[in-house]
Amino acid sequence: MLALENITLHLGDRELLDGVSTFINPGERIGLVGPNGAGKSTLLKIIMGIQECDEGSVALSNEESLGYLPQDGVDPDFTLTVIEEVESAFAELFELEMKVKTVQEKLAEVDHDSKEYEQLMERYGKLQTELESSGLYGLRAEVEKVLMGLGFSEEDFHRSTSEFSGGWLMRIALAKLLLKRPTYLLLDEPTNHLDIESLQWMENFLNSYEGAVVVVSHDKAFLDTITNRTLALRSGEISDYAGNYSFYEKKWEEEKELLLNAKKNQEKKIQQTQEFIDRFRYKASKASQVQSRVKQLEKMDRIELEEEQSKVSFRFPEPPRSGQVVIKLENLHKSYDDTQVFEGIDYEIERGDKIAVVGPNGAGKSTLIRILAGMEPHQKGERIEGHNVTVNYFAQHQADELNPKKDALETLKEAGSDAKESRLRTILGCFLFQGDDVFKKVKVLSGGEKSRLALAKMLLSPANLLIFDEPTNHLDMSSKNILQQAIQQYEGTVVIVSHDRDFLDPIVDKVLDVQPGYIKTYLGNVSYYLTRKREEAEAESEKPSPQKETKEDNQLSRKEQRRIEAERRNELNRQTKPIRKKVEALEKEIEEKELRKAEIEEEMTKPDFYDDAENVKKFSLEYDQLKADLTDHYSKWEEYQSRIEAIEAEMTVDS
Known part of the structure; x- marks a missing residue:
């Protein structure tokens, strides 16, 4: 678990982050949202250790890793090609491959009956096993798949990174990061340099990603597609919402309405208290009561509402009429x-x-x-x-x-x-x-x-x-x-x-x-x-191949097809497994909540139910919460099913 404890940061006399505490579990999909200047990018930098904070700490176990994509400012090696730059993220694997080759060369030079040969063989076996389990042999194919998903063509792979614009360099940095598969993936505005096609590819990739994803983005559709939890930064504080951006947006509107009513009530109370103080300030018999109310005002935690910028609007100037x-x-x-x-x-x-x-x-x-x-x-x-x-x-x-x-x-x-x-x-x-x-x-x-x-x-x-x-x-x-x-x-x-x-x-x-x-x-x-x-795309994939095959070719292709089918099934299972787990957990929660909802409905049908006002209030609140939770759960269930269908459809097209 990634834990943030009491993160506090001042910018001059402004408290940008005021005791921010939260946690992120492996596998979660989190949208970090808030107005510009709220401190979202700064918080990501603090998690990464790039930015120091005035107080607080970030805790991460030694077995877990962090990966970070900044908004801009990536610095690739301009002497490398695109594919070399991406593979440089796996330098330790290529070093392992070189060690294996070095041992192989020594084995060819050493007497096969010597003790040294025996020791080298033992070392070679260990290194070879480590290399085979490292995934290096499938790395190049995976690198090419990710680069193509992000919009690079095969011709681009061997072009120098110096030939690409800043937006494409950000894509190279993103490819390196996605391939590293850290436990916690922190993305700051990752969609700014993507087109719609590569954006859809990345959504599918992140939906099947086994690690946690924390993303700062102003792309609502992107957030709704990949996230199931929202952390909102406002006025230095963080709030946690158990849903995607649309869910957060709805809840925040409800909260603002409650805050507005609370503020009105507080202002009314402040006015009444102040009127009492002003009226009896100089009356000796009321001195203690006046002092008591003065202290009340001083201790009162005033409710502050953010300036409602969203209410501001403007219209374009009336344009002159053009031809048809x-x-x-x-x-x-x-x-x-x-x-x-x-x-x-x-x-x-x-x-x-x-x-x-x-x-x-x-x-x-x-x-x-x-x-x-x-x-x-x-x-x-x-x-x-x-x-x-x-x-x-x-x-x-x-x-x-x-x-x-x-x-x-x-x-x-x-x-x-x-x-x-x-x-x-x-x-x-x-x-x-x-x-x-x-x-x-x-x-x-x-x-x-x-x-x-x-x-x-x-x-x-x-x-x-x-x-x-x-x-x-x-x-x-x-x-x-x-x-x-x-x-x-x-x-x-x-x-x-x-x-x-x-x-x-x-x-x-x-x-x-x-x-x-x-x-x-x-x-x-x-x-x-x-x-x-x-x-x-689906219609195109269903068209029969125009090529004619010989009997031998057919036999070979059937064998090859079976191998490809098996690989596809394994890959499909790998990509959909984490989502299916979430579906199973969600279905269990839905079943429990539906059962509880039915129990309350049964209680409500009893003749004496409405005799106890406190009981009615308690059950009504729980009932409303259950309905809201079930609506959210069913929405998530549909979203997860859509993700699985999208992955299956993509793999069907790919195959």
Whole structure:
């Protein structure tokens, strides 16, 4: 068990972490959530020993191991290829292989009848047994499988790591970490650099992972898919919820309602107490009572509520009306040197379209939307802009174009909007610039802060075609909700590259799938697109092979098929076993709770049940809790079954 005890950390006069204590059991799936700046990344660093805390301790047994993926800042060896860099995580295994080879060489040189030969043979046997049980012989296949799952092609394996961008280097670091299989896997925003296809692969991988997973993410769909427990950091304290992010979200809303009512009652009591003090402060006969109430106020633990940023909203400026056809691409060709990206594609965007652009990294999504935005040249074909079209384009690199000498508020004032300063401050608040943060100069902002400021600046321009490239990467849940609602209400045309399904689904009505060599449109949201892709893959896998085989080939293939089937069954059992264990435990709990629920219902039917008010209250509370628990348990049961079915489906396709 990984145990955190009284973790406390001050940043200046602010208490970032205030006596945080919790535990993590092997095999748990935990989402670590909270607003930006709550200390989530810091807590992971403290667990890893990268960051010191003022007080407290982290306990871990010697048999258990930690693995950590930071948000950024990975530092690979640029003299190595991709596959060499990933395999460097297993240096001790390759050293073991070298020891075996060294002993083999010595055995060839030593007299077979000598004592030394006998000792070498004994050492060789031990080393060989250790090597065989180490998993080294299957490591290369596993490395390639993980790299391909994360979006690398076979051609990429032998390219130098120096040829890859920061996002791809993060994927290499992630591959190393997943292959090491630590007891506790700590992931800080692992989805930021993944496309939808590699994101789905990683969800399947983590769902069958035997160790514990603790993940910081603002991707609600990802959290809901892989987690079954949520730790929420708020105002320096941590709260524990026995469910995924959606479960936590519901419970937290209920808790906030209770807190709000408690705060109102407390404020009423404070007011009454203060009125008593003010009324009788100078009356000698009431002096002791006044002092008593003064002490009550001093000792009272005041209920504080977080500022409700999620209630803040804004709308895009009313866009000028464009023609029916907004952008049209005809026979478009695009290449970089000898690399052909698009060859003769046709595509048309109509007024009011809300389009998600998806597909594997490297297929050309960002290139396509830069062409649509008129910011990327092409070699052949036409980009035809419709009547009265005005384009506003957001990409991560636009953060670098902000004036470093201006502060955040001045940056928005210069965006060409006549909005009042109070309105600009509200918009900045939506994107996590609170209080005096609006006066911070651009030059001192972090990469994420610059990206959010560039996004806020873009939203002030009244364009009728908005094009976004990964707009949610540096936004917390609240900011994403605000942006999502604004885009839903926007009457213009929108094109978005994003891997965040929960963000996209309520917005888009079309999905443009960009694959190497072709593009294809799906009419529906991203969930519909993923379902159709899965159905297409299944239909493709069921097609009979066109190859003709000889009798000998058939006999050989049947033997080989039996071996493959056995391996598949073993692998399927290995991946689904931990989930099936959870299903069995859950079914037992459901049975017990259903039994208890039936007992209470029987009690409720008795004529004298409602005679005892205290008893009614007690049983009613237990009954409501049982119903809530059963709803949650059945939801988890369905989720686990879906995971098993997804793994089975994936392995069926693979086979």
